[in-house]
């Protein structure tokens with residue numbers, strides 16, 4: 001049969017020994033609540049099986065990491081159930097800095113805010129074209145040698161930028177973090193998916209629900225600047241969700257999870273009920289025709 005597999009089995013992170021539940025939880029929108037509310041979100045994510053929590057030094061200007069660290073101070077036993085990812089290199093107003101000095105300082109500050117000893121997965125957030133990759137690599141290697149980061153990945157790099165950094169690293173990069181959703185298929189046209197296959201990098205997909213746009217009511221989607229793609233995609237998601245007794249978010253996540261690149265989408269909801277509904281994604285059934293129909297809707301034109 002041509003049914004695609006959507007398994008909740010843990011997925012490896014690159015060639016590392018790390019394996020995680022196939023969906024991660026993102027902390028971009030995490031700051032600004034009480035410690036109790038933050039703890040409830042973290043615990044809900046852990047309860048559904050989520051292990052990887054994605055941060056960046058700039059989320060909430062550092063407040064997301066600080067709040068997360070406050071939860072870990074209050075409930076240190078949670079740390080052993082999770083893997084923490086964070087990122088460095090975006091500096092509002094500059095906008096990027098991947099120099100050795102900046103990376104070393106950023107990692108130290110993230111560790112302090114997160115209230116932990118090691119960052120499990122450390123990303124360079126965006127390519128800094130003004131820094132030689134050899135310098136960036138030196139900083140990442142020093143952090144790894146010092147036991148401050150376990151594994152390293154890149155975020156929003158092109159495949160050739162990723163290959164250039166890898167050329168100067170004495171260990172393999174393990175992850176590519178890129179925007180990917182039904183309506184944002186760039187990873188298929190710029191060589192990212194192929195690089196993930198050949199270099200055995202994990203594709204960590206940010207904004208898998210297009211930042212919430214895939215859940216808009218149709219009349220609001222029709223006013224979006226990307227309406228010509230968004231509306232037909234939402235209609236397809238809705239039809240599949242309706243026929244399978246799940247919700248649109250579940251189908252949108254399942255679309256990513258069913259692809260053989262073995263991606264790990266990072267969900268960004270701040271609502272505990274929506275975190276719990278993540279498991280619905282594993283109930284979705286896709287066959288080749290259904291998957292390709294959604295793929296074509298999201299790219300805005302039929303395949304030849």
Ligand SMILES: NC(=O)c1ccc[n+]([C@@H]2O[C@H](COP(=O)([O-])OP(=O)(O)OC[C@H]3O[C@@H](n4cnc5c(N)ncnc54)[C@H](OP(=O)(O)O)[C@@H]3O)[C@@H](O)[C@H]2O)c1
Pocket residue numbers: 025026027028029054055125155156177178205206207208209210211212213215216249266267268269270271274
């Ligand atoms: N590497 C990078 O450059 C980069 C860039 C952006 C993001 N990221 C990472 O990716 C993570 C996820 O990004 P994201 O937050 O854009 O992901 P997302 O899951 O695509 O979007 C989350 C948004 O969708 C809304 N939403 C979720 N389910 C919904 C539903 N059923 N109905 C209506 N609205 C719904 C959420 O609102 P509610 O909170 O109200 O549910 C939230 O505003 C971030 O936290 C961050 O860790 C990385």
